[in-house]
Amino acid sequence: xxxxxxxxxxxxxxxxxxxxxxxVSLQVRAGEIYGLVGSxxxxxxxxxRLLIGAIKPEAGNAFLGGFRLDRQADKARAVTGYLSQRFSxxxxxxxxxNIRFFAEVRGMRQNEWYPRCMEILEFVGLAQFRQRRAxxxxxxxxxxxxxxxxxxxxxxxxxxxEPTTGVDPVTRQDFWQLIIRLAxxxxxxxxxxxLVTTPYMDEAVRCHRIGFMRKGRLIAEGTPAALxxxxxxxxxxxxGSPLAWLKELAASHPLVKDVRSFGDRLHLRLAEGDAxxxxxxxxxxxxxxxxxxxxxxxxxxxxxxxxVFMALAEAEE
Amino acid sequence: MIxxxxxxxxxxxxxxxxxxxxxxxxxVSFEVRAGEILGYLGPNGSGKTTTIRMLLGLLKPSExxxxxxxxxxxxxxxxxxxxxxxxxxxxxxxDDLTVWENLQFYGGVYGIRDKRRIRQTVEQVGxxxxxxxxxRELSAGWRQRxxxxxxxxxxxxxxxxxxxxxxxxxxxRRAFWDLIYQLAAEGVTVFVTTHYMDEAEYCHRVGMMRDGxxxxxxxxxxxxxVFVRGEVFEIVTDPLLESLNALEKAxxxxxxxxxxxxxxxxxxxxxxxxxxxxxxxxAGVRFLSVRRxxxxxxxxxxxxxxxx
Numbered sequence: 001x002x003x004x005x006x007x008x009x010x011x012x013x014x015x016x017x018x019x020x021x022x023x024v025s026l027q028v029r030a031g032e033i034y035g036l037v038g039s040x041x042x043x044x045x046x047x048x049r050l051l052i053g054a055i056k057p058e059a060g061n062a063f064l065g066g067f068r069l070d071r072q073a074d075k076a077r078a079v080t081g082y083l084s085q086r087f088s089x090x091x092x093x094x095x096x097x098n099i100r101f102f103a104e105v106r107g108m109r110q111n112e113w114y115p116r117c118m119e120i121l122e123f124v125g126l127a128q129f130r131q132r133r134a135x136x137x138x139x140x141x142x143x144x145x146x147x148x149x150x151x152x153x154x155x156x157x158x159x160x161x162e163p164t165t166g167v168d169p170v171t172r173q174d175f176w177q178l179i180i181r182l183a184x185x186x187x188x189x190x191x192x193x194x195l196v197t198t199p200y201m202d203e204a205v206r207c208h209r210i211g212f213m214r215k216g217r218l219i220a221e222g223t224p225a226a227l228x229x230x231x232x233x234x235x236x237x238x239x240g241s242p243l244a245w246l247k248e249l250a251a252s253h254p255l256v257k258d259v260r261s262f263g264d265r266l267h268l269r270l271a272e273g274d275a276x277x278x279x280x281x282x283x284x285x286x287x288x289x290x291x292x293x294x295x296x297x298x299x300x301x302x303x304x305x306x307x308v309f310m311a312l313a314e315a316e317e
Numbered sequence: 318m319i320x321x322x323x324x325x326x327x328x329x330x331x332x333x334x335x336x337x338x339x340x341x342x343x344x345v346s347f348e349v350r351a352g353e354i355l356g357y358l359g360p361n362g363s364g365k366t367t368t369i370r371m372l373l374g375l376l377k378p379s380e381x382x383x384x385x386x387x388x389x390x391x392x393x394x395x396x397x398x399x400x401x402x403x404x405x406x407x408x409x410x411x412d413d414l415t416v417w418e419n420l421q422f423y424g425g426v427y428g429i430r431d432k433r434r435i436r437q438t439v440e441q442v443g444x445x446x447x448x449x450x451x452x453r454e455l456s457a458g459w460r461q462r463x464x465x466x467x468x469x470x471x472x473x474x475x476x477x478x479x480x481x482x483x484x485x486x487x488x489x490r491r492a493f494w495d496l497i498y499q500l501a502a503e504g505v506t507v508f509v510t511t512h513y514m515d516e517a518e519y520c521h522r523v524g525m526m527r528d529g530x531x532x533x534x535x536x537x538x539x540x541x542x543v544f545v546r547g548e549v550f551e552i553v554t555d556p557l558l559e560s561l562n563a564l565e566k567a568x569x570x571x572x573x574x575x576x577x578x579x580x581x582x583x584x585x586x587x588x589x590x591x592x593x594x595x596x597x598x599x600a601g602v603r604f605l606s607v608r609r610x611x612x613x614x615x616x617x618x619x620x621x622x623x624x625x
Binding site: 033038039040041042139165166167168169170171173176177180181184185199200201202205206207208214223224239244260261262263264265301302304306309310313314 | 354356359360361362363456457458483484485486487488489491494495498502512513514515517518519520521522523527536537538557558574575576577578610611613615618619622
């Protein structure tokens with residue numbers, strides 16, 4: 001097993017009587033991307049702030065690169081890169097000057113920073129733009145400059161707060177390709193540990209492991225595949241028209257636990273595996289045509305991470 | 318069972334808005350029918366909010382025009398606003414007023430003095446248990462329902478929702494969408510913007526925006542069928558990066574990318590699992606598993622961007 005690079009041990013933080021982070025423990029190993037998923041107020045950003053040492057926990061410990069944050073803060077920070085949602089870059093400085101600034105603030109020497117900056121600009125694909133002012137960069141390029149600045153000191157630990165919320169899918173794709181490559185390979189050959197917070201499942205699905213956060217607690221943790229396997233019901237996707245009538249019809253079927261509208265489709269949640277999917281599909285087809293509607297098709301679809309999150313959260317209530 | 322095709326609630330013709338040299342909205346045309354939920358999907362800065370502002374008559378187009386609820390956006394803007402609801406990303410809700418007081422205040426703005434309508438709105442958005450709660454004490458999900466209630470209090474036939482569910486969890490999002498579906502079933506037309514691919518799946522039709530241009534607009538199912546010309550697979554191999562390099566060069570692979578601990582690839586029809594195995598075996602990587610999966614709207618967006 002690879003080395004543990006990020007470790008939270010029963011972190012606990014209260015704001016005004018409410019436990020914002022309520023006994024959160026997690027580990028991220030070298031080469032691993034861990035996604036902390038939850039809504040605003042679920043505690044993920046507070047967890048991240050506890051991990052970077054911006055606020056102190058009332059109980060529990062955090063370790064970065066093996067250094068305990070409350071006792072070896074300088075060492076822990078020296079091995080950590082952090083990209084916040086509102087990353088501030090100097091718009092009047094060029095790309096290279098921005099990175100140089102971060103390198104010098106982090107104590108890199110003259111003979112170190114230049115080759116490292118060039119290497120990292122090459123990696124994120126900004127080398128040819130190094131003389132451009134940061135203010136003239138597109139949103140996607142700014143994002144990459146933020147990442148480059150966080151990486152200049154060769155961190156073993158990378159903490160990312162909602163790195164691609166609201167960016168276009170092409171940029172998002174590029175950005176994640178960089179993160180996944182980074183996690184897999186580090187100069188020491190071991191890979192780095194990455195923790196990403198996000199409210200979005202489509203971002204979370206790119207992580208190796210996911211922790212679902214709700215009301216300050218981690219309610220489930222696992223690989224996307226393992227989390228999906230915890231969802232035992234079958235989802236039958238139904239298409240036809242008129243949808244509102246189809247929905248009523250489906251909801252009255254005894255094998256259907258729940259019906260959700262899903263754009264131009266319906267998702268029927270069935271209790272008992274594939275056999276019931278075939279039965280419900282056939283019976284719905286007959287009933288829809290008999291009632292004068294149109295049946296366009298039905299098929300079982302894999303549960304999404306959102307389905308899993310919902311089922312786990314409902315089980316908690 | 319199936320009624321007549323509903324008439325157009327909005328007709329948008331070559332709508333364009335420039336700010337200096339920058340074209341925020343670039344010759345956008347589409348129609349929305351009564352009771353339809355139209356999603357407007359695009360990244361931040363792609364022109365979604367600018368489009369809404371023009372459709373509400375708050376911002377004059379540089380070129381083109383639109384008719385909304387039968388009114389012209391340039392000459393009859395006030396009529397549009399009187400008959401539409403608008404829930405924006407940064408909507409001002411008074412934190413030190415209760416749910417009821419906020420609705421009463423905003424109802425008053427539209428000339429609604431009837432307490433029964435306020436009560437009805439509270440019930441409609443499921444806030445009956447919270448009507449005496451101070452707004453600042455509401456969770457993100459409840460707050461968002463209140464914002465919807467405020468947009469609905471004057472019973473508009475058309476609702477504009479600008480990024481309505483950012484920052485709420487999937488349960489609150491689902492509950493919110495159930496309300497939207499109910500409104501649509503009652504004949505309210507909904508225009509909703511989002512940058513969140515998964516959320517766009519909830520809409521009847523989706524328009525995809527990038528850099529001010531409307532790249533495509535159709536049902537999620539049709540968008541996938543038309544623009545993702547191939548089969549989507551999730552592939553687990555070891556080592557991953559070598560597999561990626563091999564597949565990037567291979568014939569019949571339209572697109573391949575790292576996706577956490579696996580690869581996601583769009584393959585030309587016909588290549589299939591066998592062809593995939595052959596490519597990976599000749600690259601000398603260990604092939605662990607492959608799973609056929611559904612195309613996503615993100616796949617559509619990536620394919621559309623590639624064609625440009």
